[in-house]
Amino acid sequence: MRAKWALLFKIQWMGLTGINKARHAGGRTGRRLALTAAAVGLVAAVLVFFVAMLALSFCRAGLGGMLPAFSVAAASLAVFVFSLLRGPSLLFAAKDLDFTLALPVTRRAVVAARLLCSYAVNALFTLIVALPAAVVYFVCEGFSWTVLGTLALALPCAPLLPLAVAAALGTGVAALSARLKHKNLLQSVLGIALFFGAMAASFAFSFGANADTGALYNALVKFYPPALLVAKTANEGAAWGVFAFAGASLAAAALFVWAAGACFTQIASALAARAAGAGYKRGDVRASSAFAALVKREFKRLFSSSAYLLNAAAGVLLLLLGAVALLFFDIGAMAGELPVPQRGGAGDLFACMGAGVMAVMQCMSCPSASALSLEGKSRGLLFSLPLSAGQILLAKAVPTFALDAGAGLLFAASLCRSCGAGAAVWALCMAGAVLFAAMAAAGGIFLNAKFPKYDWKQEVQVVKNSLPVTVTVFAGMAFGIGVAVLTAFAGVWALAAACAASLLLCALALAALPRRALHWEA
Amino acid sequence: MGPVLQIENLTKRYGKNKTAVDGLSLEVCAGDIYGFIGQNGAGKTTTLRALAGILAFDEGEIRICGHSVRKEPVKCKAEMAYISDDPDLYDYLTGIQYINFIADIFGVNEEVRAERIAKYAEMFRIAGDLGSLIGSYSHGMKQKTAIIGALVHDPKLLVLDEPFVGLDPEAAFKLKEVFREMCARGAAIFFSTHVLDVAEKLCNKIAIIREGKLVANGPIEEVRGGEGLEAVFMEVLGSDAR
Numbered sequence: 111m112r113a114k115w116a117l118l119f120k121i122q123w124m125g126l127t128g129i130n131k132a133r134h135a136g137g138r139t140g141r142r143l144a145l146t147a148a149a150v151g152l153v154a155a156v157l158v159f160f161v162a163m164l165a166l167s168f169c170r171a172g173l174g175g176m177l178p179a180f181s182v183a184a185a186s187l188a189v190f191v192f193s194l195l196r197g198p199s200l201l202f203a204a205k206d207l208d209f210t211l212a213l214p215v216t217r218r219a220v221v222a223a224r225l226l227c228s229y230a231v232n233a234l235f236t237l238i239v240a241l242p243a244a245v246v247y248f249v250c251e252g253f254s255w256t257v258l259g260t261l262a263l264a265l266p267c268a269p270l271l272p273l274a275v276a277a278a279l280g281t282g283v284a285a286l287s288a289r290l291k292h293k294n295l296l297q298s299v300l301g302i303a304l305f306f307g308a309m310a311a312s313f314a315f316s317f318g319a320n321a322d323t324g325a326l327y328n329a330l331v332k333f334y335p336p337a338l339l340v341a342k343t344a345n346e347g348a349a350w351g352v353f354a355f356a357g358a359s360l361a362a363a364a365l366f367v368w369a370a371g372a373c374f375t376q377i378a379s380a381l382a383a384r385a386a387g388a389g390y391k392r393g394d395v396r397a398s399s400a401f402a403a404l405v406k407r408e409f410k411r412l413f414s415s416s417a418y419l420l421n422a423a424a425g426v427l428l429l430l431l432g433a434v435a436l437l438f439f440d441i442g443a444m445a446g447e448l449p450v451p452q453r454g455g456a457g458d459l460f461a462c463m464g465a466g467v468m469a470v471m472q473c474m475s476c477p478s479a480s481a482l483s484l485e486g487k488s489r490g491l492l493f494s495l496p497l498s499a500g501q502i503l504l505a506k507a508v509p510t511f512a513l514d515a516g517a518g519l520l521f522a523a524s525l526c527r528s529c530g531a532g533a534a535v536w537a538l539c540m541a542g543a544v545l546f547a548a549m550a551a552a553g554g555i556f557l558n559a560k561f562p563k564y565d566w567k568q569e570v571q572v573v574k575n576s577l578p579v580t581v582t583v584f585a586g587m588a589f590g591i592g593v594a595v596l597t598a599f600a601g602v603w604a605l606a607a608a609c610a611a612s613l614l615l616c617a618l619a620l621a622a623l624p625r626r627a628l629h630w631e632a
Numbered sequence: 633m634g635p636v637l638q639i640e641n642l643t644k645r646y647g648k649n650k651t652a653v654d655g656l657s658l659e660v661c662a663g664d665i666y667g668f669i670g671q672n673g674a675g676k677t678t679t680l681r682a683l684a685g686i687l688a689f690d691e692g693e694i695r696i697c698g699h700s701v702r703k704e705p706v707k708c709k710a711e712m713a714y715i716s717d718d719p720d721l722y723d724y725l726t727g728i729q730y731i732n733f734i735a736d737i738f739g740v741n742e743e744v745r746a747e748r749i750a751k752y753a754e755m756f757r758i759a760g761d762l763g764s765l766i767g768s769y770s771h772g773m774k775q776k777t778a779i780i781g782a783l784v785h786d787p788k789l790l791v792l793d794e795p796f797v798g799l800d801p802e803a804a805f806k807l808k809e810v811f812r813e814m815c816a817r818g819a820a821i822f823f824s825t826h827v828l829d830v831a832e833k834l835c836n837k838i839a840i841i842r843e844g845k846l847v848a849n850g851p852i853e854e855v856r857g858g859e860g861l862e863a864v865f866m867e868v869l870g871s872d873a874r
Contacts, residue, residue: 145801205648295709305672380786388760388761388762388763389759389763390726390728392746394732395727395745396732396742397732397735397740397741397745398736399736400696403736403737404734404737406733407722407725410725410729414723415724439837486720488720488721488722490681490716490718491720492708493686494685494686494714495709495737495738496707496708496738497737627705627706629686629688630686630687631687
């Protein structure tokens with residue numbers, strides 16, 4: 111008989127991947143899954159290419175020997191940051207929590223199954239990051255059985271430690287906030303604080319590394335010391351290193367399962383308990399227009415879920431931090447001495463390139479790409495109201511536009527001031543802040559209306575892992591990086607073209623939205 | 633005066649092999665309390681969802697107050713209210729915020745909504761909880777909140793899927809009173825139920841559906857034909873339409 115944690119894992123894995131549904135539903139569901147798999151495959155291919163290029167740069171710098179430990183450290187850090195973004199939802203957000211808790215299984219089996227589900231996804235990611243680096247290593251540095259053995263043992267274990275630490279932090283946040291009235295908001299704030307703490311620390315090390323590959327390696331392994339154990343075996347042949355790494359990773363996961371299992375029911379019960387018994391006042395009954403009511407409801411939805419808010423706010427907060435940081439830098443003066451053969455000089459050029467970075471951050475924060483899917487089982491309620499599809503979908507795009515445009519305008523103003531940009535670049539950056547936000551909002555809701563996923567069990571399945579979110583974020587990144595690169599050659603004209611392109615894309619997406627009605631079947 | 637709800641030859645298929653509703657036709661007139669009964673999986677919820685404009689259908693036509701659900705869905709929905717069998721309301725809103733939201737969507741003015749909310753909240757004994765998040769409600773409290781949301785805009789047609797499930801006896805009694813009151817004012821009620829006793833005592837018309845097809849339909853006295861509704865129901869399950 112199979113262990114209960116394995117049975118729980120199997121059920122959750124089938125729900126997470128949708129494989130079982132595609133097998134039994136067939137037809138459109140199967141095609142949709144195939145499309146999602148193709149999109150994920152495309153993102154993986156881009157990632158593989160990026161990692162291979164980075165690994166080649168290590169080898170050219172004569173640092174190829176550092177690749178095994180570097181790839182483990184980089185993958186582990188990415189796992190840590192992404193798991194931290196999930197916060198308390200990693201263990202407690204599943205809709206089947208009550209059902210699972212009622213089963214005759216130990217709490218530790220429940221925790222182990224949930225951790226294993228996250229581990230499986232992160233292990234795939236680790237392989238995508240580490241395998242290209244390993245191939246480049248073997249091609250450039252020559253094949254080595256020691257390194258192969260080290261990677262074979264280290265890679266499967268690599269996600270365990272960062273996942274366990276991130277899950278422990280998320281569980282801690284859940285435990286601390288469980289009995290508070292505004293726990294969802296508090297969890298979001300604490301999660302964002304943890305996320306930015308991790309980002310700030312990583313930036314601090316990156317700045318310390320001064321963009322040099324050797325220093326980057328030192329910074330990374332300093333930030334993630336367990337990778338040094340991998341280096342001990344791969345570079346020095348000390349077998350104990352990789353065994354110690356594997357042991358520490360397994361111990362961390364086991365410790366987390368043991369500790370979280372002990373308090374799982376208490377935290378889950380406290381999270382489920384909500385204060386009832388509050389009446390209402392006459393002042394609570396206020397009228398507004400149908401569209402305003404829809405928009406208000408969208409904002410309430412955004413702030414009701416830590417996973418949704420964390421994914422929606424990451425780019426916006428980075429923009430705000432960037433805007434504040436730029437107040438203390440005079441990029442115009444620093445760049446003034448560079449020989450830039452363009453009208454307006456280096457200041458204008460850096461402002462235009464910065465607008466590309468702004469577009470990346472804005473597309474990173476795109477709640478509209480999952481807003482419709484989040485209606486889930488309660489979508490019938492919304493679809494039965496006397497509202498056109500256009501009204502519903504436009505209202506769902508408003509939070510994305512408002513947050514991205516607001517943060518974008520602040521960033522653009524701070525950037526242009528810091529760069530000492532001319533009037534034309536000022537105007538284009540400000541227009542870009544609004545147009546890029548509009549493009550992200552319209553593109554996100556268009557994709558979500560085209561590929562809704564209503565049958566989720568955990569919000570994170572749609573706010574982080576769904577096809578519309580993946581496409582919006584990566585297409586936005588490609589767009590923003592494209593703008594930054596093209597402005598380096600064509601300056602202000604490239605930014606003007608990007609603004610025009612985003613206006614066109616936004617108009618196309620809005621024109622293609624379904625108009626008449628939304629229906630239950632996706 | 634024309635029928636409030638007119639269903640003509642409604643057909644809904646899931647995939648190639650499963651026909652959930654097969655050529656269903658019926659009319660609900662102002663003042664009707666129309667019960668819709670059938671076994672699990674007979675096609676009741678599919679029919680109700682199709683007429684609420686939530687589910688697209690393959691053939692036929694549904695008209696609400698003369699408007700086509702297919703061509704004028706917004707106009708149709710403005711005349712009706714639909715309550716599903718599982719009141720999956722928005723857990724992140726309080727009860728009063730939810731009802732306010734529905735009233736905003738239907739454009740109910742502040743004075744009227746305040747009066748109706750107060751009336752129905754007292755009637756269903758939920759006024760003391762409307763300031764709490766819906767996530768903290770029991771199934772019955774969610775059902776009551778959904779009912780108040782449906783009544784706040786005084787619809788001409790009220791469509792309900794198993795409305796009495798989860799309600800306490802007093803609330804169920806009050807809901808039946810509300811049905812009668814609405815029908816006396818010229819509205820119509822169309823609801824599905826498994827409780828034959830309720831259907832028998834409350835409805836003036838009954839439709840029985842089996843495997844997607846209507847097998848009995850009309851005024852309750854005609855459908856019953858001197859027998860109890862339970863006997864008729866068991867009989868039609870084993871035979872074709874009467």
